[in-house]
Amino acid sequence: MMANCCGLLTYQKKPVPLKSVEVKLEVRGHVAKVVSTLSYENEEDKPIEADFVFPLPGDAAVCHFSAKTGQTEIVAEVKEKQEAREEYDDALSYGYQAYLLEESEPSADVFSLCVGSLPPGESASIRLEYVTELAVQADDGLKFCLPAVLHPRYQPLGSEGSSLQVTSVPASLVPYNLSFSARLSSPRPVSKVESNCPLDHLQYLNTKQTRATVNLAEGYKFDRDVELLIYYKDAHRPTAVVEAGQASAKPGTLMGDPVVMLSLYPGFPQPEMSSVSSCGEFVFLLDRSDSMKNCIGSAKDTLLLLLKSLPMGCYFNIYSFGWSYEHMFPKSVEYSEETIEEALKIVKEMCTDQGGTNILGALQHIYSQSYIPNQPRQLFVFTDGDVWNIKEVLDLVKKNSGSHRCFSFGFGQGASSAFINGLAKEGGGHAQFITENDMMQPKVMQSLRFALQTAVMDISVNWNLPKGVSVTVLSPPITKLIQGQRSLVYAQLTGQSSETAAGCGTVKYRLAGHRFRNQQHFSLKPAEDTG
Structure with a gap:
């Protein structure tokens, strides 16, 4: 090395x-x-x-x-x-x-x-x-x-x-x-700020506590990554922020027009959520390359916790990769006391003895396997993201995104956010990052809870704006909605409106064969801050 x-x-x-x-x-x-x-x-x-x-x-x-x-x-x-x-x-x-x-x-x-x-x-x-x-x-x-x-x-x-x-x-x-x-500024009050480094006291700038400042304690030595955790009250309520365009830019241009950011937390109807799937095919892919040497223990602990938490009656298989790849079973097996006991024993003995990082071959083999009827495939990837062909791998995941969801776990302080987030984005799943100081269990259970939710289909966003105001959506189309996870939509607003005018963004989707919608109303008056 x-x-x-x-x-x-x-x-x-x-x-x-x-x-x-x-x-x-x-x-x-x-x-x-x-x-x-x-x-x-x-x-x-x-x-x-x-x-x-x-x-x-x-x-x-x-x-x-x-x-x-x-x-x-x-x-x-x-x-x-x-x-x-x-x-x-x-x-x-x-x-x-x-x-x-x-x-x-x-x-x-x-x-x-x-x-x-x-x-x-x-x-x-x-x-x-x-x-x-x-x-x-x-x-x-x-x-x-x-x-x-x-x-x-x-x-x-x-x-x-x-x-x-x-x-x-x-x-x-x-x-x-x-x-x-x-x-910090937000439509919701800032409740607290935490860090892995010493902070001065949080200071609020208004009575609503929607604006605040916080500093790192003086004299701190920059010997590790600085992590900041920001908490808002009523975090799951949808919000909208409208930002004014730059005064020096021409109206009708991206920099001259106001832009709205919708933060959406879809509230799925309870009857549909109560029928959360207890089935599925869970495919786990563990990075055993040399670069995982310092975090293979954390990755194995994460995998072991997931294995112990799977519902009875589902199917699973475990792959590992380095220069080449291995699989635990020729094809996915039913989750039972016998199969899980065998899997836990083998995982505990795994180590970083696989050389380099060739995840592409392992993924190609997984995607070539036939699907089990009525068992939606969920792929879980455990890696530090030290991959040399990121674009090729993400293109392969995107190509197969219609047949599975991909949940990624990044390990170590240097885990590649481009790769870990990219896997989840292209695979319609969720990304987690786990460092040695992180509490692993809530992150693992959150991803498993997301994987057991029924997939949301036919997602669209519609806009209702005053006469004379048009909208140009700037963000990519929403391809996934998960209970408890926010989705952000950015849009450019062109045209004139009064300061009291309001708009509305509506997210429509299909869940468990039924159609639903969530709405978020917002004022077209830009926020006080500009940025």
């Missing part, structure tokens, strides 16, 4: 000293905007050429990037990849400062920046802004994670894949402090 650090690195992979980190977090409802400023200094007596490598959530959208060296500041423009690379090479050949920011080919949650030549004694200040949705946890908290950029990420020697196993850095070895502040 070899270390592959994040942060500012020379072309020889030697870290450039990091002097300070400042992060400002703005949370609105279920979405977060993150503004990070990182300062580095070349302490060598000669110029260095460096890359800036940093991990992001897989679904993050970078909305601003700038780099400042001495008195020169460069603000990034979005360009076609090849054109950007050619301009970057030309600038370097003329001796100019140049920066190239691009998404890593192997993994969509790692971005890299070519900083170019940094003179001796010169500082580089990098400012990055991105927007991301916050994942809902089993206890209804919204989780934000700030990755510690000094953590090394690992990959097998000779592997072309991006590596994602993270090890912790002792606080005594971290030569800088982190300045971190969060500003």
